[in-house]
Amino acid sequence: MNMLGEKTPKTARGRRTLRKILDAAELEFGARGFHEASVASITANAGVAQGTFYIYFDSKERLFGALVGDLGLRLRAYLHDAVDGADSRIEVERRGLRSFIEFVREHGNLYRIVMECQFVDPEAFRAYFMDFADAYQDGLDRAVADGEVRPGETEGRSWALMGISLFAGLRYGIWEPGRDVAPVVDSITDMIDRGLRPEGRQP
Amino acid sequence: MNMLGEKTPKTARGRRTLRKILDAAELEFGARGFHEASVASITANAGVAQGTFYIYFDSKERLFGALVGDLGLRLRAYLHDAVDGADSRIEVERRGLRSFIEFVREHGNLYRIVMECQFVDPEAFRAYFMDFADAYQDGLDRAVADGEVRPGETEGRSWALMGISLFAGLRYGIWEPGRDVAPVVDSITDMIDRGLRPEGRQP
């Protein structure tokens, strides 16, 4: 068992099989939610036998936790790319918010899986966000050091900013995926900009 | 069936029984989550027979949806009281945020039930937040009209502000309920204040 909660395969065949299970699980969990999804259906879609599942995971719950870890890495990579090259902190916020909504639109099932994890494997969920928040806070602290953000408590700010993205993702990514988000992103980014920028500084 | 999804009782006895079921369900769902909770356990704790449950609800899912409706009303009442008498919009935001964290600390199971509803009865969840957001936006629009908030798009702002409270509730209400939230509330409120206040206005 590795840190993702699955048994690490030792052969190429094993790695292929594990991947097939993870991919099928992502679809199944995303579409039907944790308790509607069944191991039988996941293995059927993956094209393997039921028993094979238990070579790689101890239980359905463990698979779910492993998926959350996997998806977390993918989301972070996506956001990292999206934000790369931004020339100011506020540009980081703007791109981060927009990209997150885009990510949710393209991968709604990943969003749902991560959120549902709160009720399936609360510890994995907590670890995921605590980790994410640390990274966020580091970024904010650096921006403070660079004089781009007004000094002050940054932990609470980080959680507030994550909450904004998460909820905007729900509203405009899941519930109204067709809507043009540019005005909303501008409006929210403007609010964040004014909320964070140093005293007496104009855009 | 009324709008809450339960059959409205026609006698005093019926109303008492329904209340007992709702109360027991709140405890059970809050403590164990939707799929760990069982109708058998809820009815046992309520002191009624299993079959009685189905006089009032079509299914376990429907009960869950009904609870969310019920709890929504209680949260709104709580926040309304907490915010009553605030003499400025920013004071409304400050008290709202602080009270929400307090509410989550005192009624963690209600918070969990509402959030889990997203995966049990998505339509009830959506209705709940769309409704809440409308009220929030009305409040913001009024503040704009009163010159307390900078004019601009208010729908996205509302969702951003709700997201902040929700996430702060998770972080400081559920995960670290012992923490003194005053500094965090001040920090976040300050950010919101600067984010919303009219051009060139000082606190």
Place this chain on the structure above:
DNA sequence: CCTGAACATGACACCTGACTCATGTTTCAT
């Protein structure tokens, strides 16, 4: 090529828990 370890199979044992129903009791308007 050979052999042990890794991987795969799928029928099935076993259990949980939602929901039903035939029967009985309470309420309350008339």
Place this chain on the structure above:
DNA sequence: ATGAAACATGAGTCAGGTGTCATGTTCAGG
């Protein structure tokens, strides 16, 4: 008082699902 509607019972039905296991097959190093 009385009867019809409302409410209550709880043992039993049944579907659906997780996890097991005895038996095969494939892989990789020697």
